[in-house]
Every structure is written in C-alpha cells, then in structure tokens.
Amino acid sequence: MGEQIWADRPAIDLHWPAEGTTRVPYAIYSDPAVYTREQERIFAGPYWSYVGLACEAPEPGDFVRTFIGDRPVVLCRDRHGELRCYVNRCAHRGVQFCRQDSGHVTEWVCPYHQWVYDLDGTLVAVPFRRGVKGNGGMLKDFDLGVHGLQRLQVAERHGVVFASFSPETPPLEDYLGPTMVAYFDRVFAGRTLTLLGYQRQRVPGNWKLMFENIKDPYHASLLHVFLVTFGLFRADQPSSVKMDATGRHAVLCSQRGEQKTSDLTAELRSFHEDLRLHDPRLLDPVKEFEGPETVVMQTLWPNLIVQQQSNTLAMRQLVTRGPDAFDLHWTFFGYADDDEAMQLRRLRQANLMGPAGYVSIDDGEVMALGQNGVAAYPEAIGLLEMGGTGEGDENHMVTEAAIRAFYRYYREVMEL
Amino acid sequence: MSAVGAGVSPTERLAVEDLYARYAEVLDEGEIERWPELFIEDAEYLIVARENHQRGLPLALVRCESRAALVDRVQAITRLSFYAPRVLRHVVSGLRVRRRTDRGFDAQANYAVFQTLADEETTVFSVGRYLDVIVAEGDTLAFARKVCVYDNPLVTNSLVYPL
Numbered sequence: 001m002g003e004q005i006w007a008d009r010p011a012i013d014l015h016w017p018a019e020g021t022t023r024v025p026y027a028i029y030s031d032p033a034v035y036t037r038e039q040e041r042i043f044a045g046p047y048w049s050y051v052g053l054a055c056e057a058p059e060p061g062d063f064v065r066t067f068i069g070d071r072p073v074v075l076c077r078d079r080h081g082e083l084r085c086y087v088n089r090c091a092h093r094g095v096q097f098c099r100q101d102s103g104h105v106t107e108w109v110c111p112y113h114q115w116v117y118d119l120d121g122t123l124v125a126v127p128f129r130r131g132v133k134g135n136g137g138m139l140k141d142f143d144l145g146v147h148g149l150q151r152l153q154v155a156e157r158h159g160v161v162f163a164s165f166s167p168e169t170p171p172l173e174d175y176l177g178p179t180m181v182a183y184f185d186r187v188f189a190g191r192t193l194t195l196l197g198y199q200r201q202r203v204p205g206n207w208k209l210m211f212e213n214i215k216d217p218y219h220a221s222l223l224h225v226f227l228v229t230f231g232l233f234r235a236d237q238p239s240s241v242k243m244d245a246t247g248r249h250a251v252l253c254s255q256r257g258e259q260k261t262s263d264l265t266a267e268l269r270s271f272h273e274d275l276r277l278h279d280p281r282l283l284d285p286v287k288e289f290e291g292p293e294t295v296v297m298q299t300l301w302p303n304l305i306v307q308q309q310s311n312t313l314a315m316r317q318l319v320t321r322g323p324d325a326f327d328l329h330w331t332f333f334g335y336a337d338d339d340e341a342m343q344l345r346r347l348r349q350a351n352l353m354g355p356a357g358y359v360s361i362d363d364g365e366v367m368a369l370g371q372n373g374v375a376a377y378p379e380a381i382g383l384l385e386m387g388g389t390g391e392g393d394e395n396h397m398v399t400e401a402a403i404r405a406f407y408r409y410y411r412e413v414m415e416l
Numbered sequence: 417m418s419a420v421g422a423g424v425s426p427t428e429r430l431a432v433e434d435l436y437a438r439y440a441e442v443l444d445e446g447e448i449e450r451w452p453e454l455f456i457e458d459a460e461y462l463i464v465a466r467e468n469h470q471r472g473l474p475l476a477l478v479r480c481e482s483r484a485a486l487v488d489r490v491q492a493i494t495r496l497s498f499y500a501p502r503v504l505r506h507v508v509s510g511l512r513v514r515r516r517t518d519r520g521f522d523a524q525a526n527y528a529v530f531q532t533l534a535d536e537e538t539t540v541f542s543v544g545r546y547l548d549v550i551v552a553e554g555d556t557l558a559f560a561r562k563v564c565v566y567d568n569p570l571v572t573n574s575l576v577y578p579l
Contacts, residue, residue: 101467101569197468197475201571226496272495278484327570332475347474348481355571356463356477362498364574369500 016416021404022389024382026374029206035323042302043069046169048162050304051075055193064102067319074098078120085163086121086149121149158188177244183251192336199330199354205367207318207326213363214299217252217397226358229272231257239397247405248301256294285310312349330354423515432513435557440506452486455559463564499576505530520551542566
C-alpha cells in the first residue's frame with residue numbers, strides 16, 4: 001500500500017469473549033475502527049479478491065469498473081490481451097477517472113487535467129509537461145514511468161479473475177487449497193463462460209453477516225420456506241460443510257429431495273405440503289455436474305460466493321459500504337455450449353436468487369433485521385454453538401462450524 | 417414522430433389509463449392476489465435492470481412467462497417469503513399509447529415506486545419505464561407483456577412486491 005503516512009490507526013477497544021469462536025461480540029458489526037482495520041488488513045491484505053469474469057472483458061480495451069472492499073478498481077484487458085487491474089484513482093490528484101460500469105476504451109484520460117494512461121496503467125502523457133510559452137511545466141526530470149496507476153496483482157483460473165493489493169499474496173491455487181480448488185474446478189474447469197447479466201443490491205447490514213449466512217446451512221432449512229416446501233434444501237438431506245486448512249474459505253454441499261412430509265417437516269411451523277407451483281417450469285433442473293450434490297455454495301475469503309443451486313450459477317461479489325451496509329453484485333453466467341433450453345432454464349431459476357429471489361429475499365431481510373439488532377447493542381454477544389464448538393468439516397448441515405472457522409481466521413488477521 | 421395517439425380513440429386511451437390506475441391500486445392497496453387478473457393467460461412479466469436491457473443481456477430480476485407464474489409470485493409473497501412489512505406507492509406518468517398492427521396497443525410510461533418501511537422515512541424504491549403490450553380480453557384490457565426497466569443501479573435490499 002506504499003509508504004505509511006500515519007503513525008497510528010484508531011485503536012479497537014474490544015476484547016473477544018474468552019469462550020472463543022462460539023461467541024461473537026456484536027461491536028464487530030458496527031465499530032468504525034474495526035471496519036477501518038478490515039479495509040487495511042483484509043481487503044488490502046495478501047488475499048485474492050474476486051474482480052470479475054474474463055468473459056466480461058474479452059477484447060483489448062474492454063473493462064469492468066469494480067471494487068475491492070470499498071476501494072474502486074478497474075479490470076481492463078491491455079493491448080497484449082493480458083488482464084490488468086489497477087486503482088480507479090488518477091496518480092495526479094486522485095480523481096476516479098473511470099465512471100462507466102463497463103465498456104471499451106483505447107486509453108484512459110483523467111477528466112481533470114487530462115493525464116493519459118495506457119490500458120496497462122502506464123502513464124503515457126501529461127498535458128503542459130513542457131509548460132506553455134515558457135511558463136510552468138513539470139520538473140525536467142519528471143518520469144512518466146514511475147507515475148502510472150497503482151497496479152494490483154492479478155490471478156485468473158478458468159476465466160475467473162482475482163486481484164490483490166499485496167505483492168505477498170501466495171499463488172491462487174495455494175491460497176485456495178486443494179479442497180476449494182476441487183469445488184471451484186467442478187463449476188469452471190474446461191468450460192467457456194457466457195455472461196447472462198447482473199443483479200445488484202444494497203443490503204443495510206455488515207458484510208460479515210453475508211458470509212455467516214452462507215456458511216450456516218442450518219438457517220436455510222428453517223428460514224427458506226420456499227426451498228423447504230419444494231424439497232430443494234432440507235436438514236434431512238445428505239449434506240456437508242468443508243473448509244480449507246485456514247478456515248477462511250468453505251463450501252456447503254447438499255442434495256435435493258422431494259416435496260414430502262416427515263418428522264422433520266412436522267418441526268417446521270411454516271411447511272406447506274399443499275403448495276404447488278402453477279408454472280412448474282421454474283423448477284425443472286437437469287443434472288450437469290459431477291457428484292451427487294445439487295447445490296454447492298462456496299465462500300471464498302474475502303469477497304466472493306460462488307453459487308451453484310440446481311442450474312443457476314452466479315458469482316456474488318461483496319462490496320463493503322461502511323460498517324452498516326454492503327452491496328452484493330450478482331453476476332449470473334452460463335456456458336458457451338449451453339443450448340437455448342439450458343440458457344432459458346438458468347434464466348428461469350434465477351428467480352430463486354438475487355434481490356427479488358424466492359430464496360434470497362429472506363436473507364436480505366434477515367440481515368437487515370440482524371444489523372438493527374446488533375448495531376443497537378454493541379456490548380452484547382452472539383452465540384454460535386449449533387453442532388458444538390468444532391471448527392472442522394461436518395457431514396451434515398445442522399452446524400455453525402464454518403462460521404466458527406471463519407472467525408478463528410478473522411481473529412488472527414484482525415488481532416482481535 | 418407519429419400522429420398524436422396514433423389512431424387511438426380518447427375512449428381507448430382512457431381505458432388504458434384506467435388499467436394502469438387499477439394496476440397501481442391492486443399493488444398498493446393490499447390486493448396483491450388480484451394482480452395476476454390484470455394479465456392474459458400467456459402474458460410475460462419481466463423486471464429488468466437498465467444495464468442488462470441496454471446491453472442486450474438476457475437476465476431479468478423477475479421473469480414470469482405466464483399468468484400461472486404470476487400466481488406463483490403472489491403465493492411466495494403471501495405464504496412463503498420472509499420480509500419486513502412495507503407499503504409501496506406506484507406513480508405512473510407520461511403514458512404513450514400506440515395501436516399495434518396485429519392487436520391491442522403498445523404502451524410506454526414512466527413509473528416511480530416509493531417504499532415505506534417501519535421506523536424509516538419513505539424512500540424512492542425504484543424509478544424506470546414500463547414497456548408494455550395491452551390487449552382486449554372480453555370487454556376489459558389486460559397486459560399481454562409488461563417489461564419494467566429500472567434505472568436504479570442498486571435495489572434497496574429486497575424487491576418483494578412487483579414494480
């Protein structure tokens with residue numbers, strides 16, 4: 001991040017409860033000092049953040065404007081076809097020079113003083129560099145070569161692009177670890193991706209609530225009445241939770257069942273055996289992946305959820321917006337070899353997901369209510385004891401182990 | 417520039433306006449179960465982000481390909497989904513109606529939807545444009561196609577009720 005220009009960062013006046021990761025102090029969801037440290041250590045730290053799909057910028061000059069944490073960056077394909085990521089901040093006066101969500105450029109020109117950058121981020125021209133009629137101009141030894149855009153490290157695997165502010169970030173495959181690579185490759189290896197479109201929302205909650213939500217499979221079998229009612233996700237279906245060696249990444253896997261009653265559904269106050277879909281084309285899934293799993297949700301530290309629920313595929317990218325809010329950018333995709341029927345199937349199943357999703361509405365709403373509760377009581381402490389106190393893999397979904405693992409790693413990074 | 421109204425009689429235009437008024441009424445006044453009645457059986461209803469619409473990307477935020485799918489949406493809203501209580505207010509303006517060569521009308525209008533949640537000020541939830549096809553069904557009009565293209569780059573958390 002360059003030279004440190006401040007002596008001390010805001011102190012965090014917080015002691016994690018002695019019980020460890022079975023407890024979460026609510027202050028971490030609202031304290032501005034915690035948020036500031038997260039931006040520095042997590043989002044600007046030695047980790048790979050998702051920034052886009054290669055198919056969003058297929059040709060030289062194609063770009064996508066995005067964020068890592070709350071820092072604006074640009075993903076752009078340079079004239080040699082290489083994907084580059086750099087800060088969306090002119091090296092001169094800090095102006096955010098890229099304003100479109102995506103598009104095509106031949107060079108970047110900052111609107112303020114028209115500094116010009118090549119697609120790889122190199123500064124190539126500065127107006128009035130030699131002055132005007134003998135007046136002004138930059139210093140004689142001004143070196144364009146050292147005043148380019150701050151560049152990030154870039155890593156790509158099977159068309160998925162990650163970037164990091166830190167040169168110390170390990171290779172992507174080592175960073176993910178073998179278990180996560182295997183699940184990642186299950187969706188991406190050997191496939192050419194096609195972009196189906198975007199859904200974007202602002203959730204009035206802390207970003208960690210989103211990761212907790214996806215790392216907690218047991219809520220899905222209770223909160224998501226739609227999933228339970230139509231047999232897509234239930235606590236008695238074969239399921240598992242797996243982590244990488246550090247606990248920062250996880251996958252939740254489960255297998256679809258039938259719409260039926262059982263001892264389990266008797267425990268659910270809201271199970272509706274009588275409901276049916278009037279247009280059943282919504283749920284007409286076909287098997288397309290290796291293995292028995294029909295849903296795999298992969299959470300990759302620090303900003304990505306890879307969603308595979310039946311045939312609906314999406315990258316869910318978290319963009320933090322202060323301690324009290326985050327944006328969720330959903331990039332839905334399919335494969336280049338999908339036929340028309342398969343693409344339509346993916347588009348229909350997209351009704352399950354996103355800000356208007358039959359499933360995801362419940363999550364957005366619960367996270368907002370969660371933030372209302374935790375932000376109002378920063379001195380209070382939450383409980384994570386479902387499935388005991390373990391932080392390892394489990395072969396069922398009635399557990400909060402993946403959240404505990406996440407917080408074990410979070411505490412190390414944050415020194416909390 | 418087509419002639420004013422493009423062959424649409426004042427009576428027909430009033431009937432179209434009345435359909436939009438009824439549409440807003442069922443959504444804003446707690447009659448969501450009657451919302452599908454304003455569509456024909458094989459109607460299409462889409463809510464699409466402006467960026468997807470402009471770039472020709474096929475993804476919708478909500479995709480209903482029949483009146484039955486609208487009934488499924490209503491069923492989810494009334495019986496399955498969890499959400500904080502809210503009041504919406506649809507304001508439709510700048511209506512343009514043109515007669516189609518086959519049947520019915522093309523209608524376009526701007527909309528603004530305001531949302532009121534407990535403990536919060538009312539906010540502009542969504543602003544955009546309706547791109548609709550309206551046909552006669554019996555002696556009333558109904559939507560054969562309704563596409564809501566929203567301008568707001570982010571949805572304010574959840575879109576529960578239709579636009």
